[in-house]
Amino acid sequence: MSEALATRRLIVRLLAVVVGMFAFGFALVPIYDVMCQAFGINGKTAGAYQGGQVVDEQRQVRVQFLATNAADMVWEFRAKADDLVVHPGASNEMLFVAYNPTDKPMTAQAVPSVAPSKAAAFFHKTECFCFTQQVLQPGERIEMPVRFIVDRDLPADVKHLTLAYTLFDITAAQVSVAQTTP
Numbered sequence: 498m499s500e501a502l503a504t505r506r507l508i509v510r511l512l513a514v515v516v517g518m519f520a521f522g523f524a525l526v527p528i529y530d531v532m533c534q535a536f537g538i539n540g541k542t543a544g545a546y547q548g549g550q551v552v553d554e555q556r557q558v559r560v561q562f563l564a565t566n567a568a569d570m571v572w573e574f575r576a577k578a579d580d581l582v583v584h585p586g587a588s589n590e591m592l593f594v595a596y597n598p599t600d601k602p603m604t605a606q607a608v609p610s611v612a613p614s615k616a617a618a619f620f621h622k623t624e625c626f627c628f629t630q631q632v633l634q635p636g637e638r639i640e641m642p643v644r645f646i647v648d649r650d651l652p653a654d655v656k657h658l659t660l661a662y663t664l665f666d667i668t669a670a671q672v673s674v675a676q677t678t679p
């Protein structure tokens with residue numbers, strides 16, 4: 498086999514690997530969504546609620562609230578109650594409490610998740626502390642509301658939802674952005 502033929506085969510193989518890697522990069526998002534749906538993790542909440550204010554008084558859904566800190570977050574973070582029984586279509590509110598026990602200002606961002614994932618599309622947050630970054634001064638404690646509606650179209654077999662928040666310390670990210678801004 499000639500050296501030119503061997504070089505050409507190598508180039509074709511390398512190009513095939515590059516094309517395969519590029520295709521795999523595009524396939525990651527759908528693969529991730531399928532895996533999340535299959536395992537019931539990382540449920541993304543629905544967008545704005547388009548339904549009217551018709552409340553299904555005949556049906557009750559238990560919404561459980563979980564509050565956890567990311568590994569490097571030192572704040573105290575919790576829901577005011579462990580759960581709430583709601584009627585689909587009704588507007589509801591839960592308060593979360595955050596406390597900065599440190600001696601320096603800190604910035605945090607909450608990331609929500611709804612389980613089971615098939616119910617996430619039926620959970621509408623109308624107001625949430627997770628929409629904005631939270632800045633707490635040393636020793637400051639705040640109550641942060643989340644207002645939500647469980648859609649009347651929630652599948653009948655779903656009787657329990659879990660709204661979980663993970664709180665991340667983004668103070669260092671905020672400082673580096675401020676330093677790079679002219």
